Amino acid sequence: MTLHNLNTPGDALRDAVNLADIEALGRAALDRNALEYYASGANDEHTLRENRAAFTRARLRPRVLVDVSGVDTRTSVLGLPLSSPIGIAPSAFHGLAHPDAERATARAAHARDSVMTLSTFSNTPIETVGADAQGRFWFQLYLLRDRAHSRAMLDRAQAAGARALVFTVDAPYLGRREVNERHRFALPAHLGAPNVASRDALAQVETDSGSQLANYFRDLADKTFTWHDLAWLREQTPLPIILKGILTAEDAVLAAEHGCHVWVSNHGGRQLDTAISSFEALPEIVDAVAGRSEIYLDGGVTRGTDVLKAVALGARAVFLGRAALWGLAAAGQNGVERTLTLLEDEFRLAMALCGAARIEHLTPALVRL
Ligand SMILES: Cc1cc2nc3c(=O)[nH]c(=O)nc-3n(C[C@H](O)[C@H](O)[C@H](O)COP(=O)(O)O)c2cc1C
Numbered sequence: 001m002t003l004h005n006l007n008t009p010g011d012a013l014r015d016a017v018n019l020a021d022i023e024a025l026g027r028a029a030l031d032r033n034a035l036e037y038y039a040s041g042a043n044d045e046h047t048l049r050e051n052r053a054a055f056t057r058a059r060l061r062p063r064v065l066v067d068v069s070g071v072d073t074r075t076s077v078l079g080l081p082l083s084s085p086i087g088i089a090p091s092a093f094h095g096l097a098h099p100d101a102e103r104a105t106a107r108a109a110h111a112r113d114s115v116m117t118l119s120t121f122s123n124t125p126i127e128t129v130g131a132d133a134q135g136r137f138w139f140q141l142y143l144l145r146d147r148a149h150s151r152a153m154l155d156r157a158q159a160a161g162a163r164a165l166v167f168t169v170d171a172p173y174l175g176r177r178e179v180n181e182r183h184r185f186a187l188p189a190h191l192g193a194p195n196v197a198s199r200d201a202l203a204q205v206e207t208d209s210g211s212q213l214a215n216y217f218r219d220l221a222d223k224t225f226t227w228h229d230l231a232w233l234r235e236q237t238p239l240p241i242i243l244k245g246i247l248t249a250e251d252a253v254l255a256a257e258h259g260c261h262v263w264v265s266n267h268g269g270r271q272l273d274t275a276i277s278s279f280e281a282l283p284e285i286v287d288a289v290a291g292r293s294e295i296y297l298d299g300g301v302t303r304g305t306d307v308l309k310a311v312a313l314g315a316r317a318v319f320l321g322r323a324a325l326w327g328l329a330a331a332g333q334n335g336v337e338r339t340l341t342l343l344e345d346e347f348r349l350a351m352a353l354c355g356a357a358r359i360e361h362l363t364p365a366l367v368r369l
């Protein structure tokens, strides 16, 4: 049972001055099952911690005596205008955080001129989320062994207004989040995964041997897919394809050669522990792609200076995983909106203090790695 129906008082949300404050509110609103699912990383959680540490280690080289009386944070992703280069990463099961689930996240993305990435494993059907997002959503695909089912999800996403397909490539198997194994994470009975399975099918997955999701995913996901199969995926949808989970120059080159955009990510430290942090992987990927594709990044983004550093080094936009979930748990749509607003405000101030009035002024010279 989640505790969100106690509702974070509006005052507490208004008093939050940064994302850490919202995280504290969000964590307090969740029961152990949900909290451990959201917060956990794989194994010893080195990569989870390193995602934050890498941002902190990088130092800024600000320029001064620049007219920053007006700072413009606006940009676009694949032609979609955004109020700032901050979007929402896909995460499964928003219903664990709030009764409005993905609808609240989609409404917040729309209200803040952002973009939401909807997980294959949402608690809300694609069509419902599409209506709330009003064109401000991308659809994330986990390729199922049942290709016809996967194909049907792509058709539904496109019909619902998705602007891009985010194809997750770092999870043929789920990473081992040990706390979820130890406490046998399971979806509460009132939540389902309507894009993928009936509630009954989920309820029947055994949890005696550990996490319900890990057990379910093992049988469901296609593990045979290779670069050669991208041609098949390309034929299934006219949407732009973004490969999420790229961490090396070698794979970034292949992505660009296959006409795909690149999402630099280690899945928030939930897959391969001790994998490189997303931020440290970014420079070699930007070099390798050499402008052929858009590049996005997620993993540990919680400060306006994180956004600035990633964009300065070549990311078109950054995406929030857990930070959006903490906002959702704290106060539904309002909580996600507040998260986006606080981060955008921090980013604007960081730009001003770096002497950058426009996104184009953010260059690698601002960052010392
Ligand atoms: C609870 C949770 C569920 C997630 N579910 C998905 C998912 O369904 N599909 C996917 O591609 N990535 C998923 N991710 C990974 C995120 O998209 C993103 O890569 C990661 O959370 C970014 O790191 P951050 O949480 O530090 O911002 C999930 C992450 C979390 C924390």
Ligand SMILES: CCCCCCC(=O)C(=O)O
Residues within 6 Å of the ligand: 091, 092, 121, 171, 174, 213, 214, 216, 217, 267, 270
């Ligand atoms: C059987 C549902 C699996 C959902 C996996 C979501 C995910 O990517 C995560 O990191 O958790």
